[in-house]
Amino acid sequence: MKSNFEYNLCNWCLKRQYIKNYRLKKIVEDCEICHGIENQIYKISYKIIQATKDYQYDTFLIGLTLDHSFYDNEDKFRSRFKIRGKENIKASLLREIRKNFGKISNKKIDLNSPDITVNLQIGKKFETTVSVNSSTVILSGRYRKRKRFRSISNNSDNVDCLEINQRHIENLLKKKLMTLFHSKSIIFWPLGKEEPQSLVVGNGRPFYVTIKNSKLISFKHEFSIQSKGLIFNIKEKLPILPKATPFYIKKVRTLVTCEDNLKSSDLKLINDLGIRIIESYSRGYKSWNFIYQMQSELKTQKKFELLIVCDNRFPIRRFINGDENVSPNLYQILDKRCMCEFFDILDIASEDD
Numbered sequence: 001m002k003s004n005f006e007y008n009l010c011n012w013c014l015k016r017q018y019i020k021n022y023r024l025k026k027i028v029e030d031c032e033i034c035h036g037i038e039n040q041i042y043k044i045s046y047k048i049i050q051a052t053k054d055y056q057y058d059t060f061l062i063g064l065t066l067d068h069s070f071y072d073n074e075d076k077f078r079s080r081f082k083i084r085g086k087e088n089i090k091a092s093l094l095r096e097i098r099k100n101f102g103k104i105s106n107k108k109i110d111l112n113s114p115d116i117t118v119n120l121q122i123g124k125k126f127e128t129t130v131s132v133n134s135s136t137v138i139l140s141g142r143y144r145k146r147k148r149f150r151s152i153s154n155n156s157d158n159v160d161c162l163e164i165n166q167r168h169i170e171n172l173l174k175k176k177l178m179t180l181f182h183s184k185s186i187i188f189w190p191l192g193k194e195e196p197q198s199l200v201v202g203n204g205r206p207f208y209v210t211i212k213n214s215k216l217i218s219f220k221h222e223f224s225i226q227s228k229g230l231i232f233n234i235k236e237k238l239p240i241l242p243k244a245t246p247f248y249i250k251k252v253r254t255l256v257t258c259e260d261n262l263k264s265s266d267l268k269l270i271n272d273l274g275i276r277i278i279e280s281y282s283r284g285y286k287s288w289n290f291i292y293q294m295q296s297e298l299k300t301q302k303k304f305e306l307l308i309v310c311d312n313r314f315p316i317r318r319f320i321n322g323d324e325n326v327s328p329n330l331y332q333i334l335d336k337r338c339m340c341e342f343f344d345i346l347d348i349a350s351e352d353d
């Protein structure tokens with residue numbers, strides 16, 4: 001049986017075994033555990049530098065998959081000398097690579113939420129592959145729409161209209177973010193919808209955006225993007241998407257045309273309505289929204305401007321047009337057929353604003 005001194009171990013591996021009175025040997029490549037992997041640490045770190053050079057980040061984490069032969073070598077040695085509970089070759093190597101890479105790159109290790117995660121695979125002959133993943137960037141902001149989009153299709157129904165508008169805004173934002181973040185997987189989550197011809201003023205409509213595989217992870221969190229009459233104000237970077245979206249109330253201005261001539265008693269009916277709960281049914285789902293206040297002002301005999309303060313999800317056009325799946329709707333309240341010409345979002349506010 002070999003004694004520990006008969007084993008050829010490099011100093012790096014020997015230190016890890018905590019054997020007292022060992023004699024240092026000048027062994028590197030002949031090490032029976034690591035075959036001189038310690039000498040590869042700088043080379044590996046440099047490979048990571050190369051793989052991460054396009055990323056703008058502050059913190060990192062490195063994971064390692066090491067060829068099993070290295071563990072086998074160490075296990076054999078340790079079982080021979082009954083060495084237990086000491087750090088193994090992988091943990092030791094990983095610690096050194098992290099330390100070395102941190103020093104070269106001047107970035108910090110973050111075990112919980114690193115900007116980038118580097119995965120290393122080291123084979124039997126030190127063949128190394130490096131893959132890099134960045135953490136998903138989650139931004140929250142608001143957009144304002146200062147120009148009306150031309151209605152894209154006259155045939156589309158209201159739901160399509162809202163979708164078309166949202167997709168159009170999404171495309172404009174994505175195009176800008178793709179260039180900024182060098183990412184193709186961007187998801188836009190607006191809180192509520194408006195029509196292509198609606199303006200969105202005031203604070204703007206809140207939205208979230210998630211950006212996967214971004215090259216830009218560390219940046220100034222407040223910035224704004226302008227595109228074709230839209231202003232996107234990014235307010236902050238979030239650690240996760242909120243589980244429940246905050247509660248918002250919107251203030252909307254609409255122009256309504258009535259089939260009959262309007263009387264002052266009609267407008268009084270609207271203005272005195274007070275707080276009402278409105279039930280609506282859409283795509284198999286029932287929902288309830290509050291109207292908090294309505295204020296109408298006659299513009300011509302058949303037209304009036306209507307200001308509505310209501311929950312953010314309240315279906316404005318369907319309410320005004322007397323959609324039978326919205327109850328009570330304006331037709332039921334006035335007993336007159338009305339039509340929404342357009343609506344603008346004047347403000348969207350939450351309790352925190």
Ligand SMILES: [Zn+2]
Binds near residue numbers: 010012032034035037
């Ligand atoms: Zn060694």
